[in-house]
Amino acid sequence: xxxxxxxxxxxxxxxxxxxxxxxxxxxxxxxxxxxxxxxxxxxxxxxxxxxxxxxxxxxxxxxxxxxxxxxxxxxxxxxxxxxxxxxxxxxxxxxxxxxxxxxxxxxxxxxxxxxxxxxxxxxxxxxxxxxxxxxxxxxxxxxxxxxxxxxxxxxxxxxxxxxxxxxxxxxxxxxxxxxxxxxxxxxxxxxxxxxxxxxxxxxxxxxxxxxxxxxxxx
Numbered sequence: 001x002x003x004x005x006x007x008x009x010x011x012x013x014x015x016x017x018x019x020x021x022x023x024x025x026x027x028x029x030x031x032x033x034x035x036x037x038x039x040x041x042x043x044x045x046x047x048x049x050x051x052x053x054x055x056x057x058x059x060x061x062x063x064x065x066x067x068x069x070x071x072x073x074x075x076x077x078x079x080x081x082x083x084x085x086x087x088x089x090x091x092x093x094x095x096x097x098x099x100x101x102x103x104x105x106x107x108x109x110x111x112x113x114x115x116x117x118x119x120x121x122x123x124x125x126x127x128x129x130x131x132x133x134x135x136x137x138x139x140x141x142x143x144x145x146x147x148x149x150x151x152x153x154x155x156x157x158x159x160x161x162x163x164x165x166x167x168x169x170x171x172x173x174x175x176x177x178x179x180x181x182x183x184x185x186x187x188x189x190x191x192x193x194x195x196x197x198x199x200x201x202x203x204x205x206x207x208x209x210x211x212x213x214x215x216x217x218x
Contacts, residue, residue, distance in 0.1 A: 002026040003189060004067045004105075006052060006096050007074025008045060009036040011158075012111060015182035016071065017045035023186070030063060030074075052092040060099035069107035069189055070100050072136075082128040089129060093136035101145040107195070108146045109188055111181070112137050114154045114173060114200060137198065147195035149188050153181045154202040166204025167211040174202030187212040 003020055005013050008029020020027045021044025028046040031037065037047035048063050052074060064070060072093045076084035093110055100108050116133035137150050154174045161179025184201055187208050188194050193216035206214070 001068045001189070002028070002066050003069045003071065004028045004030065004048070004064050005045070005071045005073055006030045006092065007072065008040055008047065009033075010073050010075065012156075012178050012181050012185070013071075013073040014039065014043055015178055016073070016185050018043040019182055019186045020189070021045060025189075028063075028067075030060075052095060053087050055095070057095055057098045057102065060095055061102045064099055064103040064105050067100075067103065067105045069109070070096060070105055071185060071189075072096050072108070072110040072140075073185075076129075080125075082125055085125065085128045085132040090132035090136045090139075094139045097140050097143055097146060101143065106145065106147045107189070107192065108140060108143075108148045109185060110137065110140050110148065110150050111185070112150050112152045112198075114152050114202075116152060141198070147192060149194050149196070150198040151181070151185065151188065152198065152200045154200070156181065162203065163208050164203065164205050165208055165211050166202050166206065167199055167208075167215055169197070169199060171200040171202045171204075176202045180208065183208045184212065191216050193217075 008031045017027045028048050029040045030048045032051045034049050040047040076088040113133045118134035120130040140148050154176045157175050157177050159177045161177045
C-alpha cells in the first residue's frame with residue numbers, strides 16, 4: 001500500500017512513517033523544508049517537498065499520484081498565530097481532501113484533537129486551534145468521495161508507547177503517547193471498516209489491534 005502523509009516531519013508522522021515502512025508499505029511524507037528530507041529517509045519514507053499552505057490543489061493532487069491512502073498529520077504547531085491555525089490546521093486539511101478526491105484516493109485519515117469543535121468559544125490561540133480542527137473535521141466528514149476516519153487523541157506525551165489504549169466514540173479526557181497514536185493510525189489504515197467513524201483516543205488497557213477491531217465491528 002502507498003500512503004502519503006501530510007505534515008511528514010511531525011512527531012506523530014515520523015513515528016507512523018517508521019511503522020509503515022517497517023511493515024512493507026510504501027510511504028511518502030509531504031514536508032515544507034528540504035532540510036527535513038534526511039529525517040524522513042532515515043525512517044524509510046520518501047520526502048515530498050511541498051508547502052501545503054501555498055500549493056494549489058493541482059500540485060497536491062500530483063503529489064498523491066498512486067496513493068492508496070492519505071493521512072493529514074500537519075499542524076501549525078506551538079507558538080503559531082491564529083491565522084496559521086486556520087491556514088494549516090483547517091485549510092490545508094480541506095485542500096488535501098480536495099486533492100484526494102481529484103486523485104481518486106478514497107481513504108483519508110485526519111489527526112484531529114480532543115475537543116475539536118468548529119463552534120468552540122474563546123479568544124485564546126488554543127481556542128482558535130480547536131475551532132480550526134473542528135472545521136477541518138466537518139469538511140472532511142462531508143465528503144461522500146472519501147472513506148474518512150477522524151482520530152482525536154487526548155493530551156500527547158513523549159513517553160514510550162505501551163500498545164494499550166482506549167479508543168471509542170467518546171473516551172473523556174486523558175493522556176496518550178505519540179507512539180500509541182502512530183500505532184493506532186497504522187492499524188486504522190489496515191482496517192477499512194473504520195471509515196465513517198470519529199474516534200477519541202487516550203491511554204487505556206486494550207491492545208491497539210483489538211481496540212481498532214472493536215471499533216470496526218460497531
